Amino acid sequence: MSRIKVKIKEQDLNKIRDICQAHGNQPGELINVLQQTQEHFGYLPAEIQEAVANELGLPVAKVYGVVTFYSFFTMIPQGRYPVSICTGTACYVRGADNVLQEFKRQLEIEVGETSEDGKFSLNCLRCVGACGLAPVVLVGDKTYGRVAPDGVKDILAEYQDKE
């Protein structure tokens, strides 16, 4: 009979410990801890969740339950240029779905996925508050307004040559 071993890099574990300690290792701070952890690691793979659970004294099933509940948390590494399509109502009635379909086609990934080269990931978000510019697309922090399907190529081209 052997123990279940979860492998994690030392510096990663130390980072998680720091974050948890900054929140007093309180189980009630789980969401804040996960936010900061994801901010640091970019995503929340299983071993990171195990370590958080261990630090906060929570069952890892519970941590996983929380991670999978909130759309902000992801277990998949995001692309270097995360593409987010606003699918708020204003953007929807002004054709956001066609824009989304075009991104999917161009990137050959589905929503929630990351392209093979790790460059782009595709997500939907609800209303960024720029309804005057609908439909709106975000790449990283940069906002593109009044995007039409045939403008998708140009947006991606901006990042194609970047590293």
Added chain:
Amino acid sequence: MEKVKLTIDHKEVEVPRGTTIYKAAKQIGIDIPVLCYMNLEDIGVENKPGGCRVCSVEVEGRKNLAPACATEVFDGMVVKTHTMRVINARRTVVEFILSDHPKDCLTCKKSGNCELQDLAIRLGIREIPGQEYAEMSTYKTDYSPSIVRELDKCIMCRRCEAMCNDFQTVGALNAFNRGFDAAVAPAFEMDLQYSPCTYCGQCVAVCPTGALTEVDHSRDLIDAISDPNTTVVAQTAPAVRAALGEEFGQEPGTLVTGKMVSALRRLGFDYVFDTDFAADLTIMEEGTEMLDRLKKHLNGDPDVQLPILTSCCPAWVRFIEQHFPEMKDIPSSARSPQQMFGSIAKTYFADKIQTKRENMVVVSIMPCLAKKYESQREEFAVDGNPDVDFSISTRELAHLIKEANFDLMNLPGEDFDRPMGESTGAGVMFGTTGGVIEAATRTAYEMHTGENLDEKIVFEQLRGFEGIRKATVDFNGTSINIGIAHGLGNARKLLEEIKEGESEFHAIEIMACPGGCIGGGGQPLHHNDTAILKARQKAIYEEDENKPIRKSHENPEIKTLYKEFLGEAMGEKAHKLLHTKYFDVSRKIEIS
């Protein structure tokens, strides 16, 4: 207590403030269907997430329907439980649930015992509109040594989650995902065997559908019995006889010991023995160990740790190995009765009937699902041949008896075979919370004091149903503090005390399941009625009372066993065959 008056289906009823509509209706004989709701009153677990909405009722003046299980009554409330609006809503909601539920009722293990199926029948559901294009949730099926999880059948009632977290504090199961994809599973949907699951089986005991069931060994049993070259030996745990009758229409608490033996014999077992025999043996070993440790402790030996903890419950053992590995040396090293039985059957008894262990199949019939896993632990095998080949649950046995077309209640009462069918009242008490420690106390008392207990044989202070009980037994001037816990959440509290060095106890008995083995995960389903568990407990004490011998150390076959084969309790041979050690199987975060 303040009372409120209300009307349910035109009938007036007066109930204490704070009562729910469901309970108030029940009081006047109105049966509102429920699905997710679970009230295990005697162990303080109430699951009412208000999730299934099957108990929806109409409340006058309220815009939408109210869930009867969660809505508290108020003075002057007017409730209608079966209007057309309610019937339509209930039916539609169950259609929704069924639209995301596999339709393999023909082969489902829960068929005939499924609350969802019962509900579909009761509500007259004949078709699921739109089924042909409705998307279904699909998950992989997970087979652990004890429990099978078919998540496709999960209806998000959250009962298992309540048992695993609130009652057991094991935390193996939790809701994950949200919306249509939500279900209850271990972290990352990992298999149970990699999770902190203890295999206590309480999730199975409360699951209303076939999402959580036991690993079924009845086919293995048929194969073993059908093989003419194999000697098939049965051992039956004490709690089985106190519950098996329920599957045959008997009132809870009906003892069917003799009829069970008879049925087993007719099924084709070559020998029908009693785990109670091994329970007596456990007392010999555990009691000796306890006295030994106690004596040393009282003499001031700093190397001896107290309290000593019982070790016959495999879910409890796995709990301490998983969750409190730093305390793994505290439980008694005595193996559980199931494993002691297997060990003796395949040595002592096999010699007696001149059979090789390879040609003998030892089958245990247990109220427990963790026993399936325990029998597979590596240390309980010799050259890959397990001491106990497999374990079947009370439910599986009931099924086989029905399958063989035996009318259990009309079978003659028969006695167990000898030698391993001889047992005492002490042994049978292993089936209930407090029973192991009472059995141990009887023996330890007499060994320690050299006096006969005579009519003082019942230790009332150790009996009861509260989750944690404390009692002091006077060993002729020496006060022995005893703790008892059933339910791993309660056990956790006692363990925390020990960890903090605040424990006042010399000895603690722990059982993972509510009420002890009588409430095990392999027993006939109690369908949320914990009064059933209490009735079974009563039956156990009744069996003890009716036994001519009620102290383990007086079991003549046990005496013979030591004389002919084992030698001394805790001696070298006993140590090899009857004791074990525990492992740290907790999750470890390791630097890579």
Added chain:
Amino acid sequence: MHLLVCGGTGCRASASDSITESLKERLQEHNLQDEVQVVMTGCFGFCEKGPIVKVLPDNTFYTEVSPEDTREIVEEHLVKGRQVDRLLYQAPEGGRVKDSKHMDFYKKQIRIALRNCGFIDPESIDEYIARDGYFALGTALNEMEPRQVIDQIKESGLRGRGGGGFPAGLKWEFASKNEADQKYVVCNADEGDPGAFMDRSILEGDPHAVLEAMAICGYATGADKGLIYIRAEYPLAIKRLKIAIEQAREYGMLGESIFDSPFNFDIQLRYGAGAFVCGEETALIHSMEGERGEPTFKPPFPAESGYLGKPTNVNNVETYANVPVIINKGADWFSQIGTEKSTGTKVFALAGKVNNVGLIEVPMGTTLREVIFEIGGGIKGGKKFKAVQTGGPSGGCLTEEHLDTPIDFDNLLAVGSMMGSGGMIVLDEDDCMVSVAKFFLEFTVEESCGKCAPCRVGNKRMYELLERITQGKAEKKDLQRLNNMCHVIADTSLCGLGQTAPSPVLSTMKNFWNEYVAHVEDQRCPAGSCKDLMRYEIIPENCVGCTACARKCPVGAITGERKQVHEIDQDKCIKCGACLEACKFDAVTIK
């Protein structure tokens, strides 16, 4: 002099950051940096015409400003004193309008919740104080008993702006009456309605208003801890709240012995992690406790047992934003605005097929027609008005016949929609109402927490059926089924999310029944928007074989030799419409 640059999300997306930088540089070039201050404010509201730059004190309102225009603004307006006419708002009926007061977009608005948005630097507590900020808190602490504060809010008739419209004063009263060693005041800033951004705008434009109101609420209810539950996706709002909290602590507006009274109050931020259901107060509380944001059955209400089991008052951002004004100007003043049962104003995010997209605040009782056609400037592109969706995923679609309905909580409910948090999406003749209902259902399905069966499974089934309708695969009896599903889901769901999920379907079935029937019986989408029900075809007589369409087609569905009639492979066609746009000979048609 001041130059106010709109720092709302829309304007920032259109480079208002660089406009600010650029203005500062130009000012330096002319050595005006000491005379003219550039201030980035909160949202002006008129997002359609953003980015906006306003010159004070003369109130010149420049629209659609780009960083390149800054030179002209500084050189012409500031140095030479001549306004830049080409950047002024162009009214539809002709002339340029200099001042926002004279624009149709602003004429009918009354700004209470948005009173400071676009007027002050949200990162400066001094500017907030200069506009009566923290005066109400001082009044409450020094001159009023908690009871009087609650009475004032009750008398004002203020109702919760988050959706349900529950009287705020009553809520405060419940929380105040429950005795406990610890109570909490929570601000729900988890705006999740997919077309509403008013809370965000308030927090970005006037964060102190919310802090002040929460402190007042804390005083009234007996709480000394405040928590703001805010979407992590609102980084600017978070940043400004953090600054505001720090400043308020520094000025003694938060902390111990506020205004030298025995009252202590402090505020912390909690982050939402993306779950619409957390707008429901019990779910929000569970989320703040680090749990899955699943709602629980009420009672107990949060006022009795909320955050960590303690009495908790939960209101949303806009509700709080009204509070200081009520204390300052009195309940009577407030209750005279609006209608009898819905007092005050309401902020709406006006968007969709309307000319003037933006954030507006109007008195309750304003009609939909006034909002859409006067403030909103009518329908974009001269198209025909079809419907207006209010209340987001919990609301419904209203039609022509509802245009003169005065907007308030009860009227909207009565006609099958609801106020919700204030999303208002205008739809035109090109919008298919079945698809709109499907859009909202898709949202609900994604956001359902999964706890109760009608919402978890029922809404999914409803979505699937709507999809079949838009694909022309549904039968007439399915409409009856859809209707029944709507009623049962509304009747049995655990929380507001599920209970109101069917509203978009019910209201479109009621108001646009014929559209449903057309999809089902004729496999036809009257708005021409359901892709599965349409075919792009080439009219051979008109096709000259220019290959323009084939070159534009993203999936290579169009074949044909040069100067030959082309053909569309229907199996490959994804109905994107690129060919229709590319064809100069009217040879592509939709059937």
